[in-house]
Amino acid sequence: MREVSYVKALNEALSEEMARDESVFLIGEDLVELGGGSGATKGLAERFGTHRVRQTPLSEAAFVGLAVGAAMTGLRPVVEIMYVDFVTVCMDQIVNQAAKLRYMSGGQLTIPLVIRSQGGGGTSEAAQHSQSLEAWFAHTPGLKVVMPATAADAKGLLKSAIRDDNPVIFLEHKLLYATKGPAPREEYLIPLGQADVKRPGQDITLVATSFMVHKSLAAAEAVADKISVEVIDPRTLIPLDIDCINTSVQKTGRLLVVQEACTHGGFGSEIVRRVTEQCFGALKTAPRVLGGANLPMPFSHPLETACIPQEEKIIDQIERMVTDA
Amino acid sequence: MRIPEDTLREMLRLMYTIRAFECRARQLFEERRLRGSFMGALHSYEGEEAVAVGACIGLRPDDYILSTHRGHGHCIAKGVDVKFMMAELLGKETGISKGRGGSMHMFDPALGLLGGNGIVGGGIPLALGPAFSAQYRHTDQVTVCFFGDGAACQGNFHESLNLASLWKLPVIYICENNQYAVTTPVNESIAVANVADRAAGYGCPGEVVDGSDVLAVYRAVTEAVQRARGGAGPMLLECKTYRYQAHCMVIPDRRDPQELARWQKEHDPIRHFERYLLDQQIMDEAQQSKLNEQVHKTVEAAVTFAEASPLPHPSTVAEHLWAED
Structure with a gap:
């Protein structure tokens, strides 16, 4: 292609x-x-x-x-x-x-x-x-x-x-x-409300959106020799393909949501709520959201970088959640 | 401009209907309030009837109007059956918006009624849309946007008038200056003598109109409509008028009662037009009072219809949110 x-x-x-x-x-x-x-x-x-x-x-x-x-x-x-x-x-x-x-x-x-x-x-x-x-x-x-x-x-x-x-x-x-x-040159449609499993895995479910999908995929690759990470991109938040996420969590028992938006009141919390309500028995550890800092985005490069979830932080979070259980 | 006698009689019928409808709606509101049930806020159009009727009577059914929170008069003047409006006020399934909208949100796209608005000035930018749509599709439909002196102080007024004029959109902006924004008098809101004076700043014509004279409104709007249909762009009309009731049923009236009495004595749009029809020997007093009786019967029948109609079933609450539902 x-x-x-x-x-x-x-x-x-x-x-x-x-x-x-x-x-x-x-x-x-x-x-x-x-x-x-x-x-x-x-x-x-x-x-x-x-x-x-x-x-x-x-x-x-x-x-x-x-x-x-x-x-x-x-x-x-x-x-x-x-x-x-x-x-x-x-x-x-x-x-x-x-x-x-x-x-x-x-x-x-x-x-x-x-x-x-x-x-x-x-x-x-x-x-x-x-x-x-x-x-x-x-x-x-x-x-x-x-x-x-x-x-x-x-x-x-x-x-x-x-x-x-x-x-x-x-x-x-x-x-x-x-x-x-x-991407196909010819015409095709992707329906709204259909998540995509960007990388299949067994040990932990990462739900990531937008640019965080790429950082999550890089993090998954980095730990691949010891942890099998499933990366799901919901692609649309409304409607949300919660079934795809639930199916994954039923399999892995672990959920980490990665979002760039500030963590408080973010959509990641909504995903955690729904998974907790629907798959509580399957969870091996507390689901988590790794999100942006609860701050206005600063200008200076090191400060800005500190506000956005980075690959190392995602890796760290994955490792902690998998060894926790 | 010669106006057919049937049109003149229809103008009176519509003005009577608005007055009777508003009066009856207030009674229903009070009755229900005593029983502890609510009908929202209810903003009466009494006193402003000449504006809606003069503006709408010359429009075609496929011309669009954008109404306001004080919108019952616009709906009636555009041809909505009062029984569906009354049912809406009582929150019934047979209401014009199936009980989902209430007093401020009445819609009938088949009649060109694109809705009231609970946000003061909310319709001003929306009105650009149907006007653009007509221009885009090469039809000669026009859009009339009603708004108040309060809405004229919103920032979107500036953006919208500029864009309408820049793109020569077929929209007629009608400011219903009823002298008060809730309780704040217009001279404490607006820095110039007339809202219409602002038209100069947008490169479109503006005109002050006696809003208690239905024929003056009709003539001004007819000219503006002809202009817009011909591709010459928007116009800003300001109809000076006065509302007879407080801003709404839940806010006390702090205006000077003598001021109200003076407007009612000297500028009542219905008395004024009744005298005109008498003078012109188009309708005598007996014909006028017969027409008014008929109107009251129609409004009473609307109340009967509304009261007998079923309330929406709670199981239907989620209907009408999404197009695919």
């Missing part, structure tokens, strides 16, 4: 869906020449015209509101918020409007909307450009939440998100855009 970058995979997904369905349009900042914050929309204005690739003023409340209203009336908007940190200025449109309109209208309205954004740290962009905010959205009933970690997943999940009739928050990671991986 050919290798493709994560950002190119996103670009292909957008391009294929725009070619397939005229009601799909893109809206956001700097989408035309720059190709958006990541380059994911590069070339699409040339191919589909600027009436379908709408470059906006810096007015997130207005253009996210526009997208919600356009979705209410039959279009399929794909919004780009340049950094997920900027959702705070359009949170009303996402949380109070997009997420609730279908329910409040007794099912009369349909909101087929995708909001793409990039999260994560690792590039010294400090506290307002480095957050992982998936838990905010997962905590809002009515939103689906997708976090692809590979190029193949990025393409297949984005295409499914665009065809989904619900509001979908699609969270990319800034360190993943340049990464390459195998």
Whole structure:
């Protein structure tokens, strides 16, 4: 299979869906020449015209509101918020409007909307450009939440998100855009709500999201001679493929969730809650969450690195959990 | 502008209906409050009838409106049957939003009613969407967005008016300036004399309209609609009006009673229009009071329908969240 970058995979997904369905349009900042914050929309204005690739003023409340209203009336908007940190200025449109309109209208309205954004740290962009905010959205009933970690997943999940009739928050990671991986050139879909076992194993279940999938895989490889680690990427938080995680924990008896988001109130705790409720008898040791520090992301490199779960910490945690029991 | 007599009679019928509906809804609210049951907040549109009716009577069924927390008048003026509204107020399964929305969240997409909003100003960015959608699909539908003087102070007003004007979206923003944002008078909220004056800052026309004169509203909106349908972009209309009740049923009225009495004596939209119809010999007093009686019967029948309707079954609580359910 050919290798493709994560950002190119996103670009292909957008391009294929725009070619397939005229009601799909893109809206956001700097989408035309720059190709958006990541380059994911590069070339699409040339191919589909600027009436379908709408470059906006810096007015997130207005253009996210526009997208919600356009979705209410039959279009399929794909919004780009340049950094997920900027959702705070359009949170009303996402949380109070997009997420609730279908329910409040007794099912009369349909909101087929995708909001793409990039999260994560690792590039010294400090506290307002480095957050992982998936838990905010997962905590809002009515939103689906997708976090692809590979190029193949990025393409297949984005295409499914665009065809989904619900509001979908699609969270990319800034360190993943340049990464390459195998992904089919032809069209394919990955359903929302289907986890992927990225590495099979017997001794401990690692559930990791976004960029942490890669760090977890590296950690699993590093301990492979003594510990067999199963790495699961849920890929979508809402809906969550809890069955896949439960099946794994039934086998391994150990659960470690690795997330970049700060640990307090994070989605990792939710996974631990559900596994504890459903697989308590199978657990050989207390399930744990290895997450980001409960701090605003610092600028300086050593401080930033200290806030994000690193491979050595994951290895240490795996070893402690396996020897504990 | 010559207005057909049937249209004039229909305007009066709608204004009577709004007044009667609101009056009856308040009674139901009080009755239930004495029994210890709640109907939410309930924001009365009494006194502002000329705005909704003048604005909506000339719209087509496929034109869109965005309503507010004080939205019953907009729904009635856009053609919603009051029995489904009354059932919604009582939280019944037969309600227009199946009891999931209540007073502030009434939707009827088939009539172009894209909902009230519990967030003050929440509809302002959303209204860009149906307007964009019409432009994108090359239809000549227009969108009317109602909002209050309170909402005019939200930041999304600025973003939305700018984007609407920049992209020449077919949207008519109608500020219902009823002089108070909850309890704060407009001169303590807004730095300029008229909200409409702000239109200059967005490069679109603005106009102050007598909101107690249904014909003045009708003429102004008709011109704005023609402009928008023709591709000339948005317009900002400010209808000066006054609400007869407190902000809502659960907040005490602190306004000067003499001020209210003066508005009711000098600017009541219904009395004003009744006199006009008499003067023009379009309807005499007997015809008017007969029409008003019919309206009261319709509203009473709506109460009977609502009270006889079943409450939603708790087992259905999760319905209507997701499109696939």
